[in-house]
Amino acid sequence: MRVIPLFAILLLVIFSASAMAATLHGTVYDDELNELNDVVVEVNSTPQQRYVSKDGSYTFNLLPGTYSITARYNKDDIYSYSSEDAVTITDDGDFVFDLFLFADLDEAIELIEDSEDISINGETEDMVPSQQRNIGVTAVVTAFVILMAVLVYAYYWRKKKEREEAKEIDRVARTAKQRAREHPPDKKVKKVLEELELKEKVEKEQHLATETQIILDILKKEGGRSTQKEIRKYIPLSEAKISLMIAELESQGKIKKVKKGRGNIIILN
Template structure:
């Protein structure tokens, strides 16, 4: 019996479940602040784990370490979000992601420029090429900035989504001043969604948030 005891102890240890931390959360759309359906969430474990978040929710089991959490959505426009997560001990970690449009880098290719010499041979005009490339980059960058400014202006002028209008109406009824905790109680929204909505309103210049103690007070700027 004593000969089999070490083997029995080893078998029990190997069969014991290995505890791991859980990373879970939701992916939200930058435009509507609603859960982003049918997106792909990945985490760079070994091997890499991938999760198709049908209703925007995901969950991974990981060992302690530092990981890169990424979310992709492929529709009319491509949306992307990422977050670096440090896991120090076992437990459940809640990480919500806000997916935003991907802005691709401008790729500028200059055509070949040449001139004809007196002997009929065509040679590249090397002093002209760098100047042409520089001008092309400047023109492309200027056009991009103009389009971006127009887009920002149209975003400011367009009507607010219903949920943001609802939030502003609650702040107005409270005399233009309310705490973030009170907003959560009145709307029933989660902390993550309230925070995202207030960030959007602050970006549009509608409100201002001031930290007081452990909470925040929201002031109407209209």
């Protein structure tokens, strides 16, 4: 007769665990906010769950706890995309958690190192097609690395130039202030200078407001979210200027910036 109560207790435990489970789901994107298909998504639950997303979305049922969610996507023989995020489930419910995958450049560099032993001194004609293809891949990756080095050098050169210009402007401003203290202008000249300074300040604020509005329009066009790299394609300004405009919008509560890998995801509030 005690079999029935034990069976009832077992059913109660099973239903209690099911009631506490939460549903975690979302969409998988690359670094340009394109949905990715054929992505392998895993979560370190007990037992471990693995899901192959054919349409860019995934779903897991999880008990309360902290989990690591990893996703991997192989675009071609050269580049692969991956991500690893930590998520904490505190209660049952339905939760959305999108995944953003970034290219693994370390693997491309390893490909270069593995291809260094290929000789191209008159032996290309005797190579099989797979070896010729490896040489082509090496040439492409090498060109990419050289291009990145040139871009990094140009970036730091421009930063140095901007710092030198800022120092020169600061020096001129200090000299002007020193001369103003030594030779204070009369009241009329002082009034004109104050009016010119006020006019210049208003024009700068209006110009900044126009530029930040362009960023808001870009985010609306992109469906409410974009990368800082994508925004810069629309606005021909320096990286420092774009960052300043984004910081201004963030301080106004109009956007939210999410750090992902080596880039930023900008989300319209």
